[in-house]
Every structure is written in structure tokens, then in C-alpha cells.
Amino acid sequence: MTRFAPAPTGWLHLGHVLNAEYVWNAARERGGRVLLRIEDHDRERCRPEYERGILNDLDWLGYSPDVYPTDAFRAGACDGRQSDRGAVYRDAVDRLHALGLVYGCDCTRRQIPGEQVADREPRYPGTCRHRGLPVAGGIGWRVRLEPRTERFVDERLGRQEQNPQEQCGDVLIRDRHGNWTYQFCAAVDDLAQGIDLVIRGEDLLASTGRQIALARLLGRDQPAAFLHHPLIMKTPSQKLSKSDGDTAIRDLRGRGLTPAEVKRAANPMVQ
Numbered sequence: 001m002t003r004f005a006p007a008p009t010g011w012l013h014l015g016h017v018l019n020a021e022y023v024w025n026a027a028r029e030r031g032g033r034v035l036l037r038i039e040d041h042d043r044e045r046c047r048p049e050y051e052r053g054i055l056n057d058l059d060w061l062g063y064s065p066d067v068y069p070t071d072a073f074r075a076g077a078c079d080g081r082q083s084d085r086g087a088v089y090r091d092a093v094d095r096l097h098a099l100g101l102v103y104g105c106d107c108t109r110r111q112i113p114g115e116q117v118a119d120r121e122p123r124y125p126g127t128c129r130h131r132g133l134p135v136a137g138g139i140g141w142r143v144r145l146e147p148r149t150e151r152f153v154d155e156r157l158g159r160q161e162q163n164p165q166e167q168c169g170d171v172l173i174r175d176r177h178g179n180w181t182y183q184f185c186a187a188v189d190d191l192a193q194g195i196d197l198v199i200r201g202e203d204l205l206a207s208t209g210r211q212i213a214l215a216r217l218l219g220r221d222q223p224a225a226f227l228h229h230p231l232i233m234k235t236p237s238q239k240l241s242k243s244d245g246d247t248a249i250r251d252l253r254g255r256g257l258t259p260a261e262v263k264r265a266a267n268p269m270v271q
Contacts, residue, residue, distance in 0.1 A: 002027055002197040003190070004065065005037040008050035011248040012057040015201070015232050017266035020063050022199045022229050027066075035193055036065035038073060038081045041180040046083075057249040061259045067193075082185050089180050092188045092218055093173070096143055097135060101217060104133030105140040105172070121206065124169030141174040143184075143214065150209035155227040157202070162209030171210050183207060187214035190224055202228040232266065 004023045006016055027034045038054070040046040055070040068080030077084045096102045105128040112122045124142070135141055147165045154160055164171070173184035190198060190211070205228045212223045232247075252262050 001033045001035055001067070001194050002199055003035040003037050003193070003195050004063070005039050005186075005200075006054050007039040007042070007045075008047060008054055009042060009045040010050060011250050012054045013249060014247040014252075014262070014266040017061065017249065017263060018232055019199065019201060019229070020058075020061070021263060021267050022227070024063055026197065026199055026227070030197075032197065033066035034063075035067035035195065036070070036073075036080050037068070037189060037193070038078075039182070039185065041082045041182065041185045043083070043179055044177070051081075053250055057253075060253065061249070061262065082180070082189070085185075085189070088192055089185065089188055092184075093135075093141070095219075096217060099217070101144045102135050102173075103128060103131075103142055103144070103170075104135050105142045105170075106133060106176070107140070121167060123167065124172070126170060129170065137178060138176055140172050140176050142170040142172050143217070144170050145210070145213055148213065150212045152208065152212060152223060152226060154205070154208075155225060157205070157228060160205070160208070162206070164210035164213050167206065168210060171214065173214075183210055184214065187211040188218065191215050191218055191220045195224055197225045197227070199227045199229065201231050203231060204228065 002023055004020055006012060023034055026032070036058075038051055040051065051073065055073055058065075059070055068078055072078045073081060079085060093102060105124075107124070107127050109122075111127065112124055128142070129144065133139060145165045147163060149161050149163050151159070151161050171183055172181050174180050186207075189195070208226055208228075215223060249262060252265070257265070
């Protein structure tokens with residue numbers, strides 16, 4: 001099973017449609033299923049109106065999830081919506097905490113070397129690892145990652161090697177505002193929901209090793225397969241984003257484009 005997992009921090013855009021084409025085509029070719037996940041873990045940026053817009057655009061485009069159809073989200077609480085899965089994430093934290101892997105961290109972004117350097121991923125240096133801060137509200141929660149090379153074969157990009165401890169240090173799983181992080185939610189949900197094929201943009205390639213590591217700590221024996229596809233680029237160095245209003249599906253619909261025309265605009269290979 002694979003998944004389509006938009007975040008309701010903006011309207012669905014052409015980049016999402018490209019991802020959906022990869023996801024639904026892969027499921028069809030392999031006889032698999034597609035799970036719809038609404039990744040609204042960021043409570044500050046996510047909006048109910050964006051979720052409603054995403055669901056409406058998926059219906060209009062003809063993308064029908066096999067697990068958690070759009071009407072399941074409209075009906076109320078749904079296990080496909082991350083904000084409805086707090087108990088699942090707390091259970092995962094409890095399992096990691098029992099292994100002595102979770103600790104509190106009160107560092108701010110300014111205290112992390114590299115945080116302000118645009119072309120370098122910040123690496124947390126482990127400042128709070130041995131301070132004994134409580135795993136409580138008001139501070140961040142991190143998971144200890146020991147140095148280890150994660151090896152996997154991306155279905156498009158080939159063999160990959162990543163050492164998450166060298167890349168990012170101990171992973172933040174919940175911030176000081178109480179928001180679960182993308183890295184943690186993705187690893188927990190992919191394991192709990194039986195996702196064995198993750199298809200996403202190549203901008204997320206660097207996060208794969210740490211999600212594999214988190215999933216292993218949570219008991220996943222065999223990691224999911226990964227395929228990272230090309231991005232739609234606004235310029236040669238800038239990917240398309242939700243702020244690019246001229247590519248929002250709701251706006252393209254308003255201009256009279258058909259679903260087929262929108263899909264061709266996202267992926268010229270679509271017939």
C-alpha cells in the first residue's frame with residue numbers, strides 16, 4: 001500500500017498533482033491501494049478550509065483513495081487525519097521512552113549551529129542529551145540516534161547511504177509548542193498504517209534515513225520501499241510552492257481547465 005499525504009497549509013497545487021499521478025499510477029501498476037493521509041500536525045499553519053479545498057480538488061480530479069476516502073474526513077474524526085492520531089503518537093513516544101531514547105530539549109533554533117545557513121542542514125549537537133530535562137510540555141522532545149549508516153535503494157535514484165546522526169543529530173519529534181514533527185509522524189504513520197511504498201518529491205530524499213531509523217526503533221523489521229520523483233520547478237533553483245497562486249488547482253478550475261488539462265500541466269507524460 002502507498003499513500004498520498006498532503007498538508008493543509010495551503011491549497012492543492014500542480015506539484016501535488018504530479019505526486020498524485022506517481023502514487024495512483026504505481027498503485028494501479030502493482031495492484032496496490034492508496035491511503036489518503038491529511039498531514040495536519042502543524043497546528044499553527046494548517047487550516048480547515050485548506051483541508052476542505054484539498055478534498056474537493058481530489059474529488060474533482062478523480063483521485064479516489066482506497067483507504068480513508070474523502071467523505072471519511074468530511075464525516076468528522078478520521079484515522080487518516082494526523083490531528084486525530086494523538087494517542088497513536090503518544091503510544092509511540094512511550095515505547096521509545098521505555099527504551100531510554102527520548103529526552104527533553106529546551107534549545108532554540110538560534111542555538112543550533114547551521115540553523116541560519118540556507119545551504120546547510122542544521123545538525124543538533126546533542127546539547128541537552130545528558131541534562132535530564134523532563135519530557136513535558138513547553139520544551140521539545142528528541143530521540144537519541146546513534147551513528148549508523150542507513151542503506152536503501154531508491155526506485156528512481158538507485159543506491160543511497162545516509163547517516164542521520166551526522167546529517168541532523170538527535171531527531172526532534174515534538175516541538176516546544178506541542179506540535180508533532182513531520183519526521184516522527186511520517187515514520188509512525190507509515191508503520192502503523194501498513195505503508196510499504198513511499199512516493200514523494202526528491203526534496204525529501206535527505207529525510208529518508210532518519211525515518212527508516214525511527215521506524216526501526218519502533219519495531220519495523222523491513223523498511224518501506226521509497227521512490228523520490230522529480231519536482232516541478234518555478235525556476236532552475238526554486239521548486240514550486242503553495243505560495244504560487246497561479247498553480248493552485250482551485251484557481252485553475254476557476255479559469256475553466258478540465259481535470260485532464262490540469263494533469264497534463266503537472267505532468268506532460270499524462271495522456
